[in-house]
Amino acid sequence: MAEQENKKPKKQKSAMREWWDSVLFAVVAATLIRGLFLEAYTIPTGSMEKSLLINDFLFVSKVHYGARTPKTILQVPLTHQKIWFTDIPSYSDAIQIPNFRLPGFTSVKNGDVVVFNYPGCPERPDPYGGYDKYPVDLRTNYIKRCIGIGGDVVDIRNSEVYVNNKKFDNAPNTQKYYSIEANTNVNEKLFEKLGIENKGERSENGKIYYSINATESALAELKKYDFVTNIFPDIIAKGDTSDQNYNAFPHQTTLFSNNRDNFEPFTVPKKGMKIQLTDKNIAMYKSVITVFDLNKNVEYKNGKIFIDGKQVNEYTFNQDYYFMMGDNRYESDDSRFWGFVPADHIVGKAVFIWMSIDANGSLLNKIRWSRLFSLIK
Structure with missing residues (x-):
């Protein structure tokens, strides 16, 4: 009896503490789900119309290709670049750690609809020049269809895409x-x-x-x-680079005559692939080697590539890359204009639409009912 009398009753949590514990659990659970399994996105532009419409709300699978571990760890949970409804950055890049990709059950395939962080293009003319100022895992999210994977030879002939000399099957809504x-x-x-x-x-x-x-x-x-x-x-003729609005990658008109509708054959970089650094290869892959391929002490000067201060005449790629295009071919800012998507920029595979809203629809037709819970193809 004495032992029972000496036991103190368990202190009840206050209502505020109960609320705080619930919020903390919800934030942690949502962060884990968002980071490792599924993340919700909204289509903001028409680059994938009619396949994906503006204000389609969709889920992107992180498990298909394997989720990335965070690179930027000092960040407000459940934010991307800025704190909600403000222009205040939601992160600090004071600490950046190497990111890794967890095992997935598939890899990026030709024809997949993929969400990725926009890499940008250092060679692109202003006002689009440079690459995204944010850390890799916080760069602006784009969604496009994968045309070419690492090792593929891609070319475009009078607006028709060919992969490994075979005509690419356009999506039905291209x-x-x-x-x-x-x-x-x-x-x-x-x-x-x-x-x-x-x-x-x-x-x-x-x-x-x-x-x-x-x-x-x-x-x-x-x-x-x-x-x-x-x-x-409406096709821009082969060799016509006169329209600067369609000045295509790699933005080198003395060596390439690429435009929106015609691209001479090129190979999408693949991890472990070795190339000779000819003038054309340097022009095509310069931004990959100097910016995106995880190299240290690399620079481009006088038309040559130098690593650790020594000129190199051949190069082996450190990761896979992808060539992406929008289904709304002539209203899409894609790889034709800014180049390749590095593997460490891949976010996930777009899998299904859970909601779709027509901003111009009447009260009863605001929701596009036929698109709800439809798979993305």
Whole structure:
């Protein structure tokens, strides 16, 4: 009895302590889920239309390719670059640690829709020059379709992509620019019905010409109307680098004549792949070697690559890279303009849409119901 009398009753937690413990548990659990398994993203731009729409809310799997361990460890939980609703940085880069990738059950494949941190391009002309100022794991998130993986030979011929000399199968909703010739005005409702974007029109010699952005299936439907007399693909000719808006990677017009629709063959860097450092290879892979390939004491000067102060004439890549493009081909800022995505910039695979909101829809049609819980292909 004496022992029982000496036991003190367990002190009850205050309501504030209970609340704090619950919040702390929720933050830790959400951080682990977000970092290791699934993370929610929102589509902010039209670079993947019609495959992914603006204000599609989707989940990205970290387990497919393996989650990355954090590089920037001093960060407010559940933030990216800034504290919510402010311009205050949500992190400090005073401590940066090497990041590693945990085992995944697959690797990035041709045709996958991938979320990655935008690497940028040091050679790109202003105002897009340089690379993202944030640490690798906090750089701006992009979403594109993987066209080429490490070791693939990619080229583009009159807007058609070839991988290892085989035509790449475009996603069903891939869009490109066309001009159509009609002998009468085309009702805007027809464009809307077919999901075609009218980007302008003009009249000439009794004909009406429309500039449109459309999928191949929409174009096939449009051809069935007899008032459409001709359809012309809007393609920049091979060798034409005159339009600086489409000055393509590697931004070296004396050695390359690449443009939006025509790219001469190149090899996507692969870990362990060795290349000779010719003038063209240096131009193509300079930013990879000097910025992204985890090298120390490397520099480019007088058209040559130096590592530890010594000129090198061949180079072996330290990690895999990828070539990414948007399905909305002519309204996508992608690898055609800024180059390769390093493996350590890969965030995860886009797997399904859980919500989609049409900002221009009426009250009853604000939610795109048909897109809810749809798989991303």
